[in-house]
Amino acid sequence: MVRRASSVPHLNNSGASSADSVTTTRGRAPAGGVRLKRSTGGKATTPTQQRQSSGSSSGSRVPRSRSLTNGMRRLSPQKGGSSGSSRNTPYFLRSRENEIGSADTLEIVASKSTGTASEEPSTPEDNINVVVRVRPLNDKEKRDRHGPTLQFPGNGQVIIEGNDMGAKRSHNRDSVRVFTYNVVFEPGATQEDILDYSGIKRIIEMGIEGFSCTAFCYGQTGSGKTHTLTGPPDLFMGKPNPKDPRHGLIFRSFVYLFQLIKNRKDVNYVLKASFMEIYNERVIDLLNPGSARKPLAVRWSKKSGGFFVENLFTVDCEELDDLLAVLEEGMRNRAVGSHAMNDHSSRSHTILTVHILSDQQTDGGVFLSKHGKINFVDLAGSELTKKTMSEGKTLEEANNINKSLMVLGYCISSLSDNKKRSGHIPYRDSQLTKLLADSLAGNGVTLMIACVSPAHYNHAETLNTLRYASRAKRIRTKPVIMMDPREALILSLKRDIHALQMENEHLKAALNLHHQAGTVGDPVANLLDLQLERVNSGDAGIPVPKVDLERLPELDGTELAELVKLYMAENESLRQENNHLFTVRETILRDQEIVCRENERLLKKLEEVNNVCVRSPLIPARPAFSPTTGKETPGTEIWTNPDPAVPAAATTPTALLPLDQRMSEDENKRTHTAQKRIDQQRIAKNILLMANAFRKPNAQPEQATENNNTISKNNNSVQSDYMPDMLT
Numbered sequence: 001m002v003r004r005a006s007s008v009p010h011l012n013n014s015g016a017s018s019a020d021s022v023t024t025t026r027g028r029a030p031a032g033g034v035r036l037k038r039s040t041g042g043k044a045t046t047p048t049q050q051r052q053s054s055g056s057s058s059g060s061r062v063p064r065s066r067s068l069t070n071g072m073r074r075l076s077p078q079k080g081g082s083s084g085s086s087r088n089t090p091y092f093l094r095s096r097e098n099e100i101g102s103a104d105t106l107e108i109v110a111s112k113s114t115g116t117a118s119e120e121p122s123t124p125e126d127n128i129n130v131v132v133r134v135r136p137l138n139d140k141e142k143r144d145r146h147g148p149t150l151q152f153p154g155n156g157q158v159i160i161e162g163n164d165m166g167a168k169r170s171h172n173r174d175s176v177r178v179f180t181y182n183v184v185f186e187p188g189a190t191q192e193d194i195l196d197y198s199g200i201k202r203i204i205e206m207g208i209e210g211f212s213c214t215a216f217c218y219g220q221t222g223s224g225k226t227h228t229l230t231g232p233p234d235l236f237m238g239k240p241n242p243k244d245p246r247h248g249l250i251f252r253s254f255v256y257l258f259q260l261i262k263n264r265k266d267v268n269y270v271l272k273a274s275f276m277e278i279y280n281e282r283v284i285d286l287l288n289p290g291s292a293r294k295p296l297a298v299r300w301s302k303k304s305g306g307f308f309v310e311n312l313f314t315v316d317c318e319e320l321d322d323l324l325a326v327l328e329e330g331m332r333n334r335a336v337g338s339h340a341m342n343d344h345s346s347r348s349h350t351i352l353t354v355h356i357l358s359d360q361q362t363d364g365g366v367f368l369s370k371h372g373k374i375n376f377v378d379l380a381g382s383e384l385t386k387k388t389m390s391e392g393k394t395l396e397e398a399n400n401i402n403k404s405l406m407v408l409g410y411c412i413s414s415l416s417d418n419k420k421r422s423g424h425i426p427y428r429d430s431q432l433t434k435l436l437a438d439s440l441a442g443n444g445v446t447l448m449i450a451c452v453s454p455a456h457y458n459h460a461e462t463l464n465t466l467r468y469a470s471r472a473k474r475i476r477t478k479p480v481i482m483m484d485p486r487e488a489l490i491l492s493l494k495r496d497i498h499a500l501q502m503e504n505e506h507l508k509a510a511l512n513l514h515h516q517a518g519t520v521g522d523p524v525a526n527l528l529d530l531q532l533e534r535v536n537s538g539d540a541g542i543p544v545p546k547v548d549l550e551r552l553p554e555l556d557g558t559e560l561a562e563l564v565k566l567y568m569a570e571n572e573s574l575r576q577e578n579n580h581l582f583t584v585r586e587t588i589l590r591d592q593e594i595v596c597r598e599n600e601r602l603l604k605k606l607e608e609v610n611n612v613c614v615r616s617p618l619i620p621a622r623p624a625f626s627p628t629t630g631k632e633t634p635g636t637e638i639w640t641n642p643d644p645a646v647p648a649a650a651t652t653p654t655a656l657l658p659l660d661q662r663m664s665e666d667e668n669k670r671t672h673t674a675q676k677r678i679d680q681q682r683i684a685k686n687i688l689l690m691a692n693a694f695r696k697p698n699a700q701p702e703q704a705t706e707n708n709n710t711i712s713k714n715n716n717s718v719q720s721d722y723m724p725d726m727l728t
């Protein structure tokens with residue numbers, strides 16, 4: 001479980017959700033990382049610090065859906081989830097499985113991004129995934145008899161009634177609004193349901209794959225954001241019980257994350273975590289707040305093209321306990337206040353980031369380094385100060401919270417509008433939007449969990465949240481795997497070379513076969529010999545440089561450029577060699593075709609000769625030539641046509657070749673007239689023999705029997721050794 005970072009890629013994020021960044025020395029394990037030890041409820045310790053100074057990335061997006069209820073009014077009968085993954089779906093969860101931003105889409109995105117060969121590690125755009133969680137009515141709301149304002153028809157839909165509770169208005173269809181999301185979690189949903197059905201599992205998997213991912217909770221104060229992400233605050237007061245069902249999404253995600261990386265024996269992982277809050281527009285390090293809670297600067301990184309928090313702590317997390325210690329430490333240090341609507345109200349936005357640095361050796365021996373990360377963002381809730389009765393410090397906090405959420409709202413509105421999207425997006429107007437920029441419209445994968453209250457007296461805030469969530473669903477991001485661009489380039493060149501080498505081997509093997517089948521002195525075979533000799537002697541191209549990717553960071557610009565040049569030269573050389581081999585192969589194929597045509601011509605000629613023989617009443621048979629023994633056997637006096645039962649192998653062009661050649665020579669020597677004369681003489685000779693036989697009646701029976709036997713014998717012999725030679 002100890003993860004070694006043999007090479008940590010540069011952070012290549014465009015700004016974003018988490019403000020951090022990890023700058024570690026490539027080629028060795030990150031040194032000096034902070035490690036928090038979980039204590040039994042006490043404060044975590046921070047042995048060493050790791051300051052950071054470069055940009056970070058973050059990303060966005062996610063999937064899947066369902067919803068739940070606990071006594072809320074239903075408009076339609078329950079339906080089971082429509083996806084295969086809904087096997088154990090609670091009855092009150094309904095999957096939407098829509099085409100936009102669904103889990104399925106994510107899977108496609110992931111597979112494309114991690115694709116093989118020379119594919120660039122980038123993917124098509126995809127939408128932000130939005131789920132809604134509706135908390136149950138709290139005791140006060142029940143006491144005050146606040147009626148529910150939401151209904152759940154299923155299929156990821158939520159219906160919000162009109163603002164007026166009066167009997168007349170409540171049935172006014174115009175005042176009813178319907179919103180659709182990836183999933184709606186009705187008030188009965190458990191913390192485990194959120195892990196299982198919100199799409200966070202896929203987010204974690206993508207974080208491991210090298211994507212920059214963000215899960216953030218949005219909603220009014222007291223709507224259940226902190227409850228969803230971390231569970232109730234008292235969980236962190238004493239020693240946390242890992243089996244407590246109230247644990248939130250972050251705790252559960254950590255457990256899931258460790259389960260996944262434990263199963264990946266082929267990859268080295270290094271996990272690091274940071275935790276910060278934005279309190280009154282100041283960024284505070286929750287792992288090292290200091291007594292003065294000195295704010296950290298948010299800067300723009302030209303290199304990564306995003307915002308980052310300077311000097312933010314990152315903690316090495318070798319064990320699950322280390323990650324949990326980070327969570328507990330941050331939860332204890334965050335700013336919490338109380339007001340009329342929430343006894344434990346978050347007075348700041350918090351961002352907990354888990355960096356997942358991985359090193360994996362690919363088939364070609366190249367080490368592939370990726371830097372995925374997962375941001376968990378708990379936004380402070382918007383509040384109507386009249387309702388929360390905030391004053392003094394709490395009022396100032398509320399104003400800052402509302403202001404930054406308003407900027408976030410502007411950004412979401414602009415990004416969701418196709419016309420405004422290409423225009424100015426006011427990310428710089430708040431620290432929060434600076435750090436969430438990449439999650440909202442950058443290269444990440446984002447899940448938005450919109451938390452709402454079911455009570456009618458929160459109707460305006462709930463409607464507002466549902467509207468924003470609906471807009472956010474239209475925002476598109478373009479997830480990319482965070483890889484060092486130099487490694488990506490070298491990897492892609494290596495993949496090209498590997499593909500060409502395979503092609504090369506294949507061609508050589510194919511040509512070698514032809515070569516063996518060819519004859520000595522064959523010009524094509526000679527050409528091939530030369531080519532193979534050239535390849536084997538190493539003349540074929542530039543020597544292949546052996547590169548240890550771990551040493552890449554040590555190379556300076558010139559060496560790196562030289563290396564890339566060598567790879568490209570090798571690539572080119574292989575390409576040329578393969579082209580040459582293709583040409584040789586084509587020449588051989590052409591040659592083969594010519595030989596085939598010639599054989600066909602000869603066979604045809606043979607056929608014609610046979611026809612002539614068949615028409616002749618009596619033509620003395622020629623000695624048969626056996627292609628297997630290579631010897632001639634004594635012929636008969638009678639020509640016999642080939643038996644159709646004769647095996648085809650005996651008449652194959654290859655088998656016939658030497659004899660054909662001989663025939664061709666003889667044919668060239670004799671004219672047609674001469675041949676005719678010879679045949680006539682033979683026929684005459686045979687007639688003479690027969691006449692003599694008639695003249696010796698005693699001898700005839702023996703002679704005839706002998707002839708019959710000979711014919712019969714010869715027929716047998718022809719079956720195996722048929723080889724007419726008309727010219728002997």
Ligand SMILES: Nc1ncnc2c1ncn2[C@@H]1O[C@H](COP(=O)(O)OP(=O)(O)OP(=O)(O)O)[C@@H](O)[C@H]1O
Binds near residue numbers: 134136222224
């Ligand atoms: N799904 C839920 N089930 C049970 N209790 C819940 C649920 N959601 C929220 N609560 C309770 O409601 C109260 C307010 O929740 P929480 O503090 O999470 O709200 P919040 O949105 O984070 O508010 P703020 O923005 O003020 O921080 C808490 O007491 C919490 O335990």
